[in-house]
Amino acid sequence: MTGRLDTTGRPLPLTHVGVDRAAHHRLDEAWLAAAWSHPTTRVFVVSGGQVLVQDTEDGRTELVMTPAFDAPETEMHRYFLGIDPADGVRYFALQKDTLPGRMDEVARPAGLREVGGLLDPLQAALMVHAVALENWQRLHRFCSRCGERTVIAAAGHIRRCPACGAEHYPRTDPAVIMLVTDEEDRALLGRQVHWPEGRFSTLAGFVEPGESIEAAVRREVLEEAGVVVGEVEYVASQPWPFPSSLMLGFMARATSSTITVDGEEIHEARWFSREDLRTAFESGEVLPPFGISIAARLIELWYGKPLPRPGGLPQ
Numbered sequence: 100m101t102g103r104l105d106t107t108g109r110p111l112p113l114t115h116v117g118v119d120r121a122a123h124h125r126l127d128e129a130w131l132a133a134a135w136s137h138p139t140t141r142v143f144v145v146s147g148g149q150v151l152v153q154d155t156e157d158g159r160t161e162l163v164m165t166p167a168f169d170a171p172e173t174e175m176h177r178y179f180l181g182i183d184p185a186d187g188v189r190y191f192a193l194q195k196d197t198l199p200g201r202m203d204e205v206a207r208p209a210g211l212r213e214v215g216g217l218l219d220p221l222q223a224a225l226m227v228h229a230v231a232l233e234n235w236q237r238l239h240r241f242c243s244r245c246g247e248r249t250v251i252a253a254a255g256h257i258r259r260c261p262a263c264g265a266e267h268y269p270r271t272d273p274a275v276i277m278l279v280t281d282e283e284d285r286a287l288l289g290r291q292v293h294w295p296e297g298r299f300s301t302l303a304g305f306v307e308p309g310e311s312i313e314a315a316v317r318r319e320v321l322e323e324a325g326v327v328v329g330e331v332e333y334v335a336s337q338p339w340p341f342p343s344s345l346m347l348g349f350m351a352r353a354t355s356s357t358i359t360v361d362g363e364e365i366h367e368a369r370w371f372s373r374e375d376l377r378t379a380f381e382s383g384e385v386l387p388p389f390g391i392s393i394a395a396r397l398i399e400l401w402y403g404k405p406l407p408r409p410g411g412l413p414q
């Protein structure tokens with residue numbers, strides 16, 4: 100469903116299919132044990148949303164991976180992430196309380212915001228999966244039904260309660276993110292109250308219980324900017340595990356143009372023509388949105404090409 104974002108010639112970061120998740124193996128302890136000890140299996144450590152990465156001699160950034168027999172095993176929580184259909188390699192992530200010390204001179208800790216757009220598609224997908232699981236594991240250690248401490252199961256994809264038997268599954272919070280345009284084809288961009296001066300992006304918000312995603316788009320735009328939205332069209336989605344969101348991207352058409360910001364989430368909102376935005380980016384008056392976000396791609400989709408950078412430098 101990312102075809103509409105291909106006008107820039109680049110896939111949307113963090114959305115790659117990557118490995119075959121092979122979910123049917125998650126409850127098969129014998130299979131998992133054999134996969135873990137297989138010499139071609141690769142393991143990386145995840146802790147606090149970070150992994151170890153290294154820069155290669157030819158200028159790429161990659162995950163630091165080891166065979167399982169080299170992986171640290173104390174307090175082991177391993178997540179089975181899947182199998183590369185191209186070569187059969189099985190991938191695991193190992194959840195640790197801290198990242199191992201520097202494994203060599205080039206290994207360094209990094210989070211998704213920093214390296215999500217630098218890793219190759221398969222490694223980016225592995226990292227997103229592992230970070231999302233680890234976020235959920237870390238925040239759901241106790242049973243929401245009875246309060247007992249839960250234990251990890253299904254190779255990282257379930258937490259079980261030994262007291263009441265409840266099974267808890269990873270949580271994903273749907274959020275809508277939308278580029279709103281008016282009848283003059285100007286784009287509505289807003290600045291959140293906690294963003295620095297000049298940072299503008301698309302509006303966004305969480306879907307509420309019992310609400311359709313289309314209704315959430317219209318409600319959020321009305322609440323945050325006072326603009327009425329009519330037609331809503333789904334474009335693409337992006338996992339955004341900070342800590343557990345799934346961003347659902349839309350193009351939306353306004354039926355009113357007067358802006359009244361709520362002042363709580365959005366401090367300022369403006370209609371930009373393409374020329375307005377180009378001038379504002381190049382002068383530095385407006386800062387471009389975060390590079391790997393779906394927000395940047397929605398704006399590019401409307402803009403028609405990669406966004407200009409401050410000073411007119413190419414991206």
Ligand SMILES: [Zn+2]
Binds near residue numbers: 242244247264
């Ligand atoms: Zn329980």
